[in-house]
Amino acid sequence: MTDEIITIGNSSIQHGKHSNRAYLMNLAPGDLPAVLPYLDDLARTEGYTKIFAKVPAKAKKDFMANSYLSEATIPGFYRGERDVCFMGKYFDAERSEERNPDLVQAALDAAQGKEPLLEVPPLAAPLHCRMALAEDAEAMAQLYRQVFATYPFPIHDPEYLQETMASHVDYFGIWNGDELIALASAEKDLAGENAEMTDFATDPAFRSRGLANYLLARLEQSAGRQGIRTAFTIARAYSYGMNITFAKSSYTYSGTLTHNTQISGKLESMNVWYKDLQA
Structure with missing residues (x-):
């Protein structure tokens, strides 16, 4: 749908x-x-x-x-x-009315209690990161299908990924040899000098290794070189991991969008975080 x-x-x-x-x-x-x-x-x-x-x-x-x-x-x-x-x-x-206010607050408290990363640790071989290309679209869609049963945009469709890649979205991935294991994107508004950092997905076998923070750092570097000033995200409010990722990368919490987005079959509240990339 x-x-x-x-x-x-x-x-x-x-x-x-x-x-x-x-x-x-x-x-x-x-x-x-x-x-x-x-x-x-x-x-x-x-x-x-x-x-x-x-x-x-x-x-x-x-x-x-x-x-x-x-x-x-x-x-x-x-x-x-x-x-x-x-x-x-x-x-x-x-x-x-938020149905899980305690969970929203607990995830936010956990995130805001983290110290910012001074630098993102490098990837250990054979892991490597690069911008995704059109020929990667099938592997990208497969990873998104593995991680998200449903999603607000058709990221399960390789053609959609190729179309957005050609127009206004940068995708960066991390590969374990030839296998794509993590992915994220920056949806750019070059005229407005802002970009949404979104579509983070990591193969369950490779979670808790800081891959999301590594991808976020690469997305920020690329966006900053293209003149993007403000990076932001709309992160799942019930997810400790994604809120911690942005807090550790020195993003500022801005507010919660109540029951805003359906992900994997349920409406979830979303937290807004932002960062000035030119500061």
């Missing part, structure tokens, strides 16, 4: 039953306020229980006046100059 991406005016919206939501991925300045009733109508017509919106901070008041909550903020998100707000509007009271 894959969500649909549509364009309304000049704004991009992803929606579908996968996460039972509409997601305003990009708000064009001229589409406010007309996009607000459109999103409401879309959610009600399709029976979605949440609208999730990533919008410039100057649009925050308009969304809050339309019953949105501000769930996270990243300063200097656009070209290091303008903040972004992650907004949520709920059409179901049960979805709006």
Whole structure:
């Protein structure tokens, strides 16, 4: 099941039953306020229980006046100059209330209690890391299928991986000899000088070896060379490992998106973390 991406005016919206939501991925300045009733109508017509919106901070008041909550903020998100707000509007009271607040807090406390890494340890042979290429797409999709039963985007499809690779996503992988064992990506907005660090997957046999931190460091280096200023992630709030990975890499926690994303069959809350790569 894959969500649909549509364009309304000049704004991009992803929606579908996968996460039972509409997601305003990009708000064009001229589409406010007309996009607000459109999103409401879309959610009600399709029976979605949440609208999730990533919008410039100057649009925050308009969304809050339309019953949105501000769930996270990243300063200097656009070209290091303008903040972004992650907004949520709920059409179901049960979805709006965190069902595992103690787990969210425990994972966050564990992450924020870690000391930042001074440097990422090198990989031990025969492990090696490089940017993934189009010919790696089948192995990449196979690893994603192994790690994630379902996912918000069709990363199980080699053609999707090749298409995004050719347009705006950098994938880095770690190989054990010829076997791909870990993978992550940076989804770049070069005009806005920001990138989402996402799609982390490690073969279960190779976990707890710091591979995610190594991949994150390589993604940051590559993104920084391309002029990316702000790196961010939307990490599973119930996952100690991913929150610790970003905290140890000196990311700052920004907020929690309640029951935001369906992963492996369940709606999960997500934590937003960010880092200035040019600091």
